[in-house]
Every structure is written in C-alpha cells, then in structure tokens.
Amino acid sequence: xxxxxxxxxxxxxxxxxxxxxxxxxxxxxxxxxxxxxxxxxxxxxxxxxxxxxxxxxxxxxxxxxxxxxxxxxxxxxxxxxxxxxxxxxxxxxxxxxxxxxxxxxxxxxxxxxxxxxxxxxxxxxxxxxxxxxxxxxxxxxxxxxxxxxxxxxxxxxxxxxxxxxxxxxxxxxxxxxxxxxxxxxxxxxxxxxxxxxxxxxxxxxxxxxxxxxxxxxxxxxxxxxxxxxxxxxxxxxxxxxxxxxxxxxxxxxxxxxxxxxxxxxxxxxxxxxxxxxxxxxxxxxxxxxxxxxxxxxxxxxxxxxxxxxxxxxxxxxxxxxxxxxxxxxx
Amino acid sequence: xxxxxxxxxxxxxxxxxxxxxxxxxxxxxxxxxxxxxxxxxxxxxxxxxxxxxxxxxxxxxxxxxxxxxxxxxxxxxxxxxxxxxxxxxxxxxxxxxxxxxxxxxxxxxxxxxxxxxxxxxxxxxxxxxxxxxxxxxxxxxxxxxxxxxxxxxxxxxxxxxxxxxxxxxxxxxxxxxxxxxxxxxxxxxxxxxxxxxxxxxxxxxxxxxxxxxxxxxxxxxxxxxxxxxxxxxxxxxxxxxxxxxxxxxxxxxxxxxxxxxxxxxxxxxxxxxxxxxxxxxxxxxxxxxxxxxxxxxxxxxxx
Numbered sequence: 001x002x003x004x005x006x007x008x009x010x011x012x013x014x015x016x017x018x019x020x021x022x023x024x025x026x027x028x029x030x031x032x033x034x035x036x037x038x039x040x041x042x043x044x045x046x047x048x049x050x051x052x053x054x055x056x057x058x059x060x061x062x063x064x065x066x067x068x069x070x071x072x073x074x075x076x077x078x079x080x081x082x083x084x085x086x087x088x089x090x091x092x093x094x095x096x097x098x099x100x101x102x103x104x105x106x107x108x109x110x111x112x113x114x115x116x117x118x119x120x121x122x123x124x125x126x127x128x129x130x131x132x133x134x135x136x137x138x139x140x141x142x143x144x145x146x147x148x149x150x151x152x153x154x155x156x157x158x159x160x161x162x163x164x165x166x167x168x169x170x171x172x173x174x175x176x177x178x179x180x181x182x183x184x185x186x187x188x189x190x191x192x193x194x195x196x197x198x199x200x201x202x203x204x205x206x207x208x209x210x211x212x213x214x215x216x217x218x219x220x221x222x223x224x225x226x227x228x229x230x231x232x233x234x235x236x237x238x239x240x241x242x243x244x245x246x247x248x249x250x251x252x253x254x255x256x257x258x259x260x261x262x263x264x265x266x267x268x269x270x271x272x273x274x275x276x277x278x279x280x281x282x283x284x285x286x287x288x289x290x291x292x293x294x295x296x297x298x299x300x301x302x303x304x305x306x307x308x309x310x311x312x313x314x315x316x317x318x319x320x321x322x323x324x325x326x327x328x329x330x
Numbered sequence: 331x332x333x334x335x336x337x338x339x340x341x342x343x344x345x346x347x348x349x350x351x352x353x354x355x356x357x358x359x360x361x362x363x364x365x366x367x368x369x370x371x372x373x374x375x376x377x378x379x380x381x382x383x384x385x386x387x388x389x390x391x392x393x394x395x396x397x398x399x400x401x402x403x404x405x406x407x408x409x410x411x412x413x414x415x416x417x418x419x420x421x422x423x424x425x426x427x428x429x430x431x432x433x434x435x436x437x438x439x440x441x442x443x444x445x446x447x448x449x450x451x452x453x454x455x456x457x458x459x460x461x462x463x464x465x466x467x468x469x470x471x472x473x474x475x476x477x478x479x480x481x482x483x484x485x486x487x488x489x490x491x492x493x494x495x496x497x498x499x500x501x502x503x504x505x506x507x508x509x510x511x512x513x514x515x516x517x518x519x520x521x522x523x524x525x526x527x528x529x530x531x532x533x534x535x536x537x538x539x540x541x542x543x544x545x546x547x548x549x550x551x552x553x554x555x556x557x558x559x560x561x562x563x564x565x566x567x568x569x570x571x572x573x574x575x576x577x578x579x580x581x582x583x584x585x586x587x588x589x590x591x592x593x594x595x596x597x598x599x600x601x602x603x604x605x606x607x608x609x610x611x612x613x614x615x616x617x618x619x620x621x622x623x624x625x626x627x628x629x630x631x632x633x
Contacts, residue, residue, distance in 0.1 A: 066516065071486075
C-alpha cells in the first residue's frame with residue numbers, strides 16, 4: 001500500500017462496466033427496460049440487442065421519471081439513464097412523487113457523479129445529488145468506489161423491491177489496491193474494510209475519495225499512525241453495525257467524499273456514529289465554488305478541499321485533539 | 331419479446347396491494363356496465379354526473395372545503411369515463427389531482443369505496459386526502475402535483491404495448507396544468523410513438539387560481555399545439571355526454587387528445603365561471619342552495 005495514485009492502473013470504464021451488466025440482466029430478465037434520455041452509448045449497444053426494450057424519451061428528464069413509474073407500475077424494471085445532476089435536481093420532484101413515492105423498482109443510473117465531468121463546467125457538476133437522493137429516504141443509494149464492483153453493485157440493486165440510485169463517474173479512475181489476499185467483492189449495504197487500523201478511521205465514498213483515503217493511510221502509517229480505511233459505497237441502507245464497529249474506540253473519524261459536506265456521506269456517517277459514540281468526525285468534502293477555470297477531476301477536487309493531504313491533515317487534527325482530552329470519555 | 335404477464339413483479343409490495351389493479355377493474359363493478367355495442371344510453375351517465383356534482387358540493391361543505399370549480403367542470407367527463415369507457419384492465423390517471431372529489435364520488439358509485447367514506451373527506455384519519463393518495467383502491471398513482479399524469483399514462487401505455495395487450499389508458503388533465511413544461515415533454519413523446527392506446531382529455535374550463543388561463547399564460551391555439559405534437563385532437567362540448575363518449579374513443583393513428591370545453595363550477599350558478607369557485611368552503615345554506623340548483627338542473631328546470 002505504498003503506491004501513489006499516479007502509479008496505480010486504471011480500473012474499468014464505469015459506464016461500460018455498468019452497461020455490460022445491464023445487457024446481461026436484460027438477457028436474463030424480461031422485465032428489464034432501458035429508458036434513455038439521449039445520453040449516448042445505449043442506442044448502439046442495448047438497443048441493438050433488445051430494440052423492443054429500449055425507449056429513448058429524448059432530452060426530457062422529468063418525463064424520464066414519470067414514464068419509468070408507469071412502466072414499473074405494470075411490472076417492468078426500468079433502468080433510467082441521465083447525469084447525476086439532472087436525475088436529482090431537474091427531475092427531483094418527479095423522482096420523489098412518481099418513483100420513490102410509489103416505491104416502484106426503478107433503477108436511476110446517474111452518471112457524471114461528483115466532479116467526474118469537471119471539464120464540462122459547473123452545469124455538469126453533481127455535488128448535491130447524494131443529499132437529495134438520501135433525503136428521499138426510500139431510495140437505495142450506491143456509489144461504487146471501485147470500478148471492478150460496478151457489475152456486482154448493479155446486479156445486487158436489481159434484486160431490490162424498491163427504487164435505487166446508482167451514482168457512477170464519467171470515466172475510468174485508478175483502481176484502488178486490494179487488501180492482500182482479498183477479492184474486490186461487493187456487498188450491498190455493507191461497508192468494506194480496505195485497511196485495518198486502530199488510531200483513526202477514514203470512511204471514503206466514491207472512487208477518487210477512496211484513492212485519497214488509501215494514500216493518506218499509507219502516509220499516516222509512515223508517521224506511525226495506524227488508520228483504518230472503510231469504503232462506504234452504500235449510503236442507503238446505511239451499514240450501522242459496520243460503521244460503529246469501525247469507529248468505536250478510535251481517536252476520531254475522517255469522512256471523505258466527492259460531494260458538498262451538506263447532506264452527503266459525512267453526514268450519513270455522523271447520523272449513525274454521533275448517536276452512539278463520542279468520537280469526533282471531520283468531513284473532507286468539496287468546499288467553495290469549483291468551476292472558475294477548467295481543471296481535471298483530480299485537480300478540481302484537490303483545489304476544493306478533497307485530497308490525500310486534506311485527509312492526512314484532518315486525521316492529524318483529530319489526534320492532536322485526542323492528546324488534549326481524556327480518552328476515557330470516548 | 332417475452333414480457334411479464336402479472337400486474338406487478340412478485341417482489342414488489344407496492345404493486346401487489348389492493349391498489350395494483352388501479353382503476354382497471356372498477357368499471358365492471360356496481361350498476362355500470364360497459365357499453366361495448368356502440369349504443370350510448372345517456373341516462374345512467376347523466377345520473378352518475380349528477381351524483382358526482384352533489385357529492386362535490388357535500389365535500390365542499392365539509393370543514394376543509396374542496397376544489398369545487400374544477401371538480402364540477404369535469405363531472406360529465408368523469409362520468410362518461412367511469413360509467414361507460416373504462417373496460418376491465420383499462421387504466422385511469424387523474425392528472426388534475428385536485429379534482430379528487432369527483433374521482434372519489436365516481437369510485438363510490440362504482441362500488442370501489444363505501445359511500446359514507448365521502449363524509450370523511452380531508453378529515454383526520456381519512457383515506458381521502460384533498461388530492462388522491464396512491465394506496466386508495468382505484469388509484470394507481472398519487473396525483474396533485476401538476477404535470478405528472480401524462481408521463482405516467484405513457485408509461486402505462488408503453489407497458490401495455492410491450493406486453494401485447496389491448497388495454498387502454500385514460501387521463502384527465504386540467505387546462506392550467508398545461509403550463510407545466512413536463513406536459514409537453516410527455517406530449518412530444520406520446521405523439522412521436524403514436525401510442526394507439528392512450529386517450530387524454532383536457533378539462534378546458536378556462537380558469538386558474540389567478541384568473542383566466544389566457545390572461546395568465548395563454549394556451550391557445552390548444553388544438554393546433556397538440557396536433558402539431560402528433561396527437562389526434564378532438565374538441566367537444568365537455569358537458570355533452572354523447573359527444574364526449576364519441577370523442578373519447580381511441581384512434582389507431584396515435585394518441586387522442588380531447589379538448590373538452592367546460593364551464594368551471596358547472597351546475598351551481600353561484601360558482602359557474604367564478605375564479606373564486608376554484609376552491610370553495612361552503613356554509614350549510616350555500617350547500618342547500620347548490621344542491622337545489624343541481625336538482626333543478628337534473629330535472630331540466632331553469633336554475
């Protein structure tokens with residue numbers, strides 16, 4: 001675990017990995033319908049295999065959600081495709097009322113999550129989507145941090161009786177290194193331990209945050225600080241037991257995510273942990289207003305508060321804090 | 331393609347409950363049979379419309395009042411649909427959900443709801459909200475937020491086509507509702523796909539909360555707009571039961587949009603064409619006045 005992010009090989013293209021699984025699912029399950037909103041990449045793949053089950057509603061995200069609700073009401077499982085910001089902001093009320101309000105098994109495939117389309121500009125940033133998706137309460141929310149798990153995540157979400165939100169990045173990101181001897185397994189609703197540690201716990205959501213967390217843990221280890229790294233890929237339902245077990249007795253918890261601090265993964269962790277444990281939580285999240293100048297995903301994140309440096313600093317502050325307080329109160 | 335034949339996936343509680351059939355089997359219950367032979371017997375439909383109006387007034391006389399004007403304007407439309415046109419398996423979506431009192435009355439008359447439940451309208455503990463909730467028998471989707479019903483109906487219609495069925499989907503929209511952009515996203519898609527099993531009707535009563543639709547944000551020429559979007563447009567007198575019955579037939583050439591020209595508050599003189607009649611909380615004396623006017627109108631006497 002001493003490689004830097006730049007040295008790690010790229011994982012799979014997230015949209016392609018998802019699409020391959022969707023096509024497999026469609027072959028297995030006649031209830032699968034692909035509802036497109038002119039996103040590109042489905043019309044020459046899914047549509048060629050299953051022309052009857054490919055419906056392009058056009059560039060119309062509100063209607064995307066309502067048509068999906070109608071189809072789901074009659075027993076189909078619609079997979080709707082748009083960008084994360086449009087799914088949760090432009091179409092928010094249609095998602096809330098028609099899909100989630102009826103607890104219908106619609107799968108919202110939200111691409112371009114976070115700053116993964118950073119070069120597209122501010123209209124294409126999705127830094128509030130997880131807050132909206134979580135606030136809908138009955139919507140399963142999954143953010144795979146490892147492209148190799150997207151297929152498994154898609155398959156496990158397919159089995160849910162209610163609606164689901166799958167947030168994907170736009171392009172491939174470096175594949176996080178696996179703990180020795182472990183496979184990149186995915187269990188819906190279960191936080192994944194990527195590194196065990198006893199001093200602080202870093203909880204990461206999303207691909208780039210996970211890489212930052214692992215790099216930070218390596219650097220902290222060099223300073224003699226033993227950090228645990230949990231990947232929290234499922235924000236709803238939340239892995240309460242896993243989070244409590246992973247945070248109990250630590251000097252503090254650092255959350256890191258590709259989202260604003262309001263309502264995102266850090267808040268989700270705090271909801272569970274703060275109710276049970278006297279462990280301070282620091283959120284590493286996107287601050288300020290990215291988008292003044294073009295920057296790539298990683299640079300934009302690092303310039304706005306989300307980086308390995310930020311995680312290291314947050315962990316260090318928690319440990320300083322610990323030295324100044326009575327650990328028995330924890 | 332192989333398609334599911336059940337009304338809902340086996341794992342989905344949301345579509346296994348009593349609401350899963352939605353309005354689909356309501357039309358065969360009770361006293362109202364389907365007129366499949368083409369003959370149109372107006373009397374039972376007029377009776378249903380009359381009962382809808384009486385019930386709307388009673389609900390408007392309840393502690394919370396009700397959306398009286400728009401429920402009265404679509405009473406004839408609702409009666410034709412529920413007494414005559416909805417066949418077993420057909421779906422109905424009330425896109426203008428604030429006309430819930432008219433829908434509740436129709437569901438009572440079809441035997442889907444107990445009659446005395448109307449007394450609980452908008453009261454604590456009742457299932458009858460001011461806008462229909464989705465766990466009510468005969469209601470497929472909660473509506474009330476405007477601009478949803480057409481898209482929902484398209485989803486139902488597409489599902490029917492995918493399953494190779496011949497069931498129809500009917501929806502009733504408000505005219506003010508047409509100012510919602512999502513209606514036009516849906517209208518574009520339905521026209522593009524030439525859905526042969528979708529029939530929509532606009533309750534064109536011409537009024538919304540702040541005044542006339544044309545003075546707020548003009549909708550005309552409405553027929554030309556929908557025609558340009560690929561719909562079969564039929565403009566009719568929305569209080570002529572036989573004309574409505576004819577206009578609401580589906581077309582193999584594509585989705586049908588019936589522009590039903592109506593009078594807001596129809597049947598109650600002090601509410602007719604009144605902006606303030608959109609939402610009415612009627613005192614007992616006004617309830618009596620309204621019911622008396624409805625009774626006279628039902629007998630063909632002048633109001």
